[in-house]
Amino acid sequence: MRRFTDFFILMAVLAAMIVLFGLMRESFFSMGTLGTVANRIPALALVATGMTLVMVTGGIDLSVGSLLGFCGAVAGVLMADMHWGLALATTACVGVGALLGGTTGAVSVKLRLPSFIVSLGMLEIARGLAFLTTDSQTKYIGVDIEALGAPFGGLVISPAFVISLVVVAAGQVMLSQMALGRHLIAIGANREAALVSGLSVDRPRIFAHALLGALTGLAAVFNCSRLGSADPNAGTGFELSAIAAVVVGGTSLMGGRGSVMKSFMGVLIIATLEAGLIQIGASEPVKRVVTGVVIVVAVLADTWRRK
Amino acid sequence: MKCLIPLLFASLALLSCKPAGGPANSSSGKPKVALVMKSLANEFFQTMAEGAKKHQAAHAGDYELVVNGIKNETDLAEQVGLVDQMVSQGVQAIVIAPADSKALVTVLKRAKAAGVLIINIDNKLDADTLKQAGLSIPFVGPDNRAGAKAVGEVLAKKLKAGDEVAIIEGVTTAFNGQQRKAGFEDAMNAAGMKIVATQSGQWEMEKANGVAAGILAANPNVKALLCANDNMALGAAAAVQAAGKAGHVQIIGFDNIAALKPLLADGRVLATCDQHGDQLAVFGIEAALKVLKDKTVPGDQQTQVDVITK
Numbered sequence: 001m002r003r004f005t006d007f008f009i010l011m012a013v014l015a016a017m018i019v020l021f022g023l024m025r026e027s028f029f030s031m032g033t034l035g036t037v038a039n040r041i042p043a044l045a046l047v048a049t050g051m052t053l054v055m056v057t058g059g060i061d062l063s064v065g066s067l068l069g070f071c072g073a074v075a076g077v078l079m080a081d082m083h084w085g086l087a088l089a090t091t092a093c094v095g096v097g098a099l100l101g102g103t104t105g106a107v108s109v110k111l112r113l114p115s116f117i118v119s120l121g122m123l124e125i126a127r128g129l130a131f132l133t134t135d136s137q138t139k140y141i142g143v144d145i146e147a148l149g150a151p152f153g154g155l156v157i158s159p160a161f162v163i164s165l166v167v168v169a170a171g172q173v174m175l176s177q178m179a180l181g182r183h184l185i186a187i188g189a190n191r192e193a194a195l196v197s198g199l200s201v202d203r204p205r206i207f208a209h210a211l212l213g214a215l216t217g218l219a220a221v222f223n224c225s226r227l228g229s230a231d232p233n234a235g236t237g238f239e240l241s242a243i244a245a246v247v248v249g250g251t252s253l254m255g256g257r258g259s260v261m262k263s264f265m266g267v268l269i270i271a272t273l274e275a276g277l278i279q280i281g282a283s284e285p286v287k288r289v290v291t292g293v294v295i296v297v298a299v300l301a302d303t304w305r306r307k
Numbered sequence: 308m309k310c311l312i313p314l315l316f317a318s319l320a321l322l323s324c325k326p327a328g329g330p331a332n333s334s335s336g337k338p339k340v341a342l343v344m345k346s347l348a349n350e351f352f353q354t355m356a357e358g359a360k361k362h363q364a365a366h367a368g369d370y371e372l373v374v375n376g377i378k379n380e381t382d383l384a385e386q387v388g389l390v391d392q393m394v395s396q397g398v399q400a401i402v403i404a405p406a407d408s409k410a411l412v413t414v415l416k417r418a419k420a421a422g423v424l425i426i427n428i429d430n431k432l433d434a435d436t437l438k439q440a441g442l443s444i445p446f447v448g449p450d451n452r453a454g455a456k457a458v459g460e461v462l463a464k465k466l467k468a469g470d471e472v473a474i475i476e477g478v479t480t481a482f483n484g485q486q487r488k489a490g491f492e493d494a495m496n497a498a499g500m501k502i503v504a505t506q507s508g509q510w511e512m513e514k515a516n517g518v519a520a521g522i523l524a525a526n527p528n529v530k531a532l533l534c535a536n537d538n539m540a541l542g543a544a545a546a547v548q549a550a551g552k553a554g555h556v557q558i559i560g561f562d563n564i565a566a567l568k569p570l571l572a573d574g575r576v577l578a579t580c581d582q583h584g585d586q587l588a589v590f591g592i593e594a595a596l597k598v599l600k601d602k603t604v605p606g607d608q609q610t611q612v613d614v615i616t617k
Binding site: 025027030033035036039131137138146150227229231232234235236275278279281283 | 347353379479507520521522523524525526541544545548549566569570
């Protein structure tokens with residue numbers, strides 16, 4: 001029951017925001033806005049899904065923004081300079097993401113270092129690699145990648161959006177229905193207890209980090225497809241949006257509690273807020289203040305409900 | 308890749324260097340010039356640094372060059388630190404593209420007091436702040452406002468009076484961004500266009516993409532997006548395409564980066580402004596060398612800007 005109440009509260013917040021922005025700017029109620037929001041969120045939805053899996057174990061990964069930039073850079077160089085096809089380049093990006101994400105996980109788990117610090121190191125490493133790979137130049141890829149992020153079949157949504165929905169659904173099923181997901185939650189809730197019960201506590205955590213990396217690689221391809229280009233600066237500050245979405249969705253920073261579906265609601269709330277603030281013409285400083293307030297209030301509301 | 312290796316060595320050399328007390332001629336007797344850039348991750352500054360290195364290679368007998376940049380465009384503290392380090396390394400001149408038009412004035416005053424010649428390039432230091440600090444620093448560079456106005460005039464010819472347009476500006480605190488915005492406004496107002504929205508894309512492609520999508524949804528009659536740099540123009544072009552308005556919304560940019568070429572060629576972007584980025588640092592360095600040689604008090608110098616339509 002609890003799960004559904006939480007979900008409806010998030011829905012209500014989202015609906016309230018849409019109505020509020022709609023009242024302030026009539027054009028907000030349009031297919032155009034829907035399309036804009038729907039096509040901006042795939043990357044964030046993928047990373048928030050992976051981040052939820054890492055955060056339920058009590059870990060965190062701050063490197064996803066840089067990793068998004070680096071994987072995008074890899075896609076840019078492979079497709080624009082070396083003329084690889086989209087499928088092959090995407091595979092490469094997912095692989096690179098999984099490798100670096102897995103490295104963060106393995107170093108932090110095996111060497112008993114906080115994932116906060118290890119991923120902070122990876123944040124610098126991946127950004128540096130992004131600049132090295134592209135020689136600090138924006139790579140224009142063009143039509144070869146654009147279809148993925150463009151509306152298709154006369155609809156306002158893109159293939160990337162559909163894929164991200166599938167990934168969110170799969171993530172939710174994995175976390176709430178499958179043994180591995182329950183296992184991740186158990187580790188986050190009480191690592192000692194999980195260990196004593198004979199559960200492996202290392203490998204699932206490394207796996208969660210690698211999965212987050214892989215999803216970040218895919219997110220990078222989606223991001224490039226929307227822009228038609230790879231920008232080595234892409235994803236600066238993206239980790240904060242991802243963590244904010246997950247936390248707004250009620251996942252605990254301490255681990256042991258979380259839901260992919262609710263993280264996705266968090267993504268929708270953050271994306272809607274962003275789109276709404278742009279449409280009503282809010283200035284940059286106002287946007288930042290409002291976004292910050294919404295994040296804190298959302299987390300506060302979640303904490304109060306649990307008391 | 309290969310151009311980053313010397314840079315890496317330069318920064319290593321910097322780390323291992325012990326501070327020398329104040330400026331002194333380097334061992335070889337050649338003047339030592341420091342180029343302090345904004346983000347070397349930005350293609351525009353990368354090109355500028357490359358131009359400077361080529362110039363130094365061709366004039367290796369005349370001066371030594373140290374190139375440094377900061378990690379991201381808004382990291383002021385890091386740039387302030389770089390200036391201090393250059394002073395303690397004993398350079399004779401610092402050619403700087405300030406990350407902020409006001410915040411760097413204090414450290415530059417300190418550098419000048421230590422006897423280092425300062426030349427300002429790219430982003431002009433704020434005149435009032437300089438005056439308050441009792442400082443005079445020559446600016447060698449393009450007139451961003453005139454450049455933006457010229458690109459805006461090319462756009463105005465494609466529109467008719469009364470058409471709605473929107474501006475995607477850069478980081479609002481940067482002087483060059485403010486100048487470009489003012490130049491766009493000059494051109495639009497003169498041609499009788501209606502500016503319905505002005506928002507910041509923070510110089511970034513992805514941010515500009517979101518802003519452009521929002522503007523297009525909120526103002527269905529917008530006929531043009533005026534972007535204060537090319538990265539943002541790329542983001543805006545993607546937003547126009549996603550909104551199904553390709554061909555109906557004109558886009559202009561600024562900087563003439565390589566990635567924009569295909570879009571200029573097929574008309575998705577109408578025009579951009581080339582301020583000869585590869586030469587901007589060189590102009591500054593040449594001005595610095597001239598002052599060091601002639602011991603004259605330099606004034607501001609304007610460099611060339613061109614409108615590019617293909």
